[in-house]
Amino acid sequence: MQIFKEKALLTAYLKTIWDKNCAIGFIPTMGALHQGHLSLIKKSILNNDYNVVSIFVNPTQFNNSQDLEKYPRTLERDIEKIKTVCPGCIVFAPSVDDIYEGKTNSISFNYDGIENEMEGKHRPGHFDGVGTIVKKLFEIVQPTNAYFxxxxxxxxxxxxKLVSKNNLKVNIVGCPIFREENGLAMSSRNERLSKTDREEASIIYKTLVTAKEKFGTKSAKEVTKWIENSFKKNKNITLEYFEIAEETTLKTCNRKSKNKKYRAFIAVFIDNIRLIDNISLN
Known part of the structure; x- marks a missing residue:
């Protein structure tokens, strides 16, 4: 396993791979790796000659400084986990200064409006930060395929959208949600949940499954109202938002169409820890 903490050293090493015209798989992460991350690495191994995993907690995508401060950082443990599935992986774990060169600012992006829906409404500037770091990492690694x-x-x-509008030569591969035994979507933030909260959080996925069933016979507004009422009765979990949206535009569904694909999105707080999830409704 090769571990790099400076982009200049990583670039020098990758140049030998680029010259061979080999396929490079890239898995960008913010660390605190779990089985969901490892499943992305396993997917990459199947389709690429070399595999790069980045571990970088990106400050520009946090609009809450406390959330950034509390975000779990477990580099040594992450490296050991990567070794179990990909001993030959290339790990890139740079510092903020190395990535941002002393200017920790995000670039403003236009994603044709999808940045203003859901997460964009509740986390101002979040997707500018995401776009900034993803673009930087793509330019450094120059991957063939990237897994999210x-x-x-x-x-x-x-x-x-970032790849399309900036003509970046990378194939984006979306991978299924990896869940814990109780249905909770795996997330690095789950590490901050108490055992009781973790069990309580299983209601998120159960509620989404029920919402999917209801969407078959009820309108999006009726399902949304049912969800909102369900969480009003829950004293331990605070609903931030629930949206049923069309998958491509992410616009809220007001009237169902047989020709469109829909997905339900949810964000909640448990003991000030923010969790998100979603489910396909088609």
């Missing part, structure tokens, strides 16, 4: 989990489905669509 569907838990952050809006982010996946943002990255696809």
């Amino acid at each position: 989990g569907e838990k952050d489905f809006q982010q996946l669509q943002i990255v696809k």
Whole structure:
């Protein structure tokens, strides 16, 4: 396993791979790796000659300084986990100064409006930060394929739009949500949940499954109202938003169409820890 903490050293090493015209798989992460991340690495191994995993907690995509400060950082443990599935992986774990060169600012992007829906409404500037770091990492690694989990489905669509509008030569691969035994979507933030909260959080996925069933016979507004009422009765979990949206535009569904694909999106707080999830409704 090769581990690089400076982009100049990584670039020098990758140049030998680029010259061979080999396929490079790239998995960008913010660390605190779990089985969901490892599933992305396994997917990459199947289709690429070399595999690069970045571990970088990106400050420009946090609009809450406390959330950034509390975000788990477990580099040594992450490296050991990567070794179990990909001993030959290339790991890139740079510092903020190395990536941003002393100017920790995000670039403003136009994603044709999808950045203003859901997460964009509740986390101002978040997707500018995402676009900034993803573009920087793509330019450094120059991957053939890049892998993103569907838990952050809006982010996946943002990255696809980023690639399209900037003519970046990378194939974006979306991968299924990896869940814990109780249905909770795997997330690095789950590490901050108490055992009781973790069990309580299983209601998120159960509610989404029920919403999918209801969407078959009820309108999006009726399902949304049912969700909102359900969480009003829950004293331990605070609903931030629930949206049923069309998958491509991420616009809220007001009237169902047989020719469109829809997805339900949810964000909640448990003990000030923010969790998101989604489910396909088709």
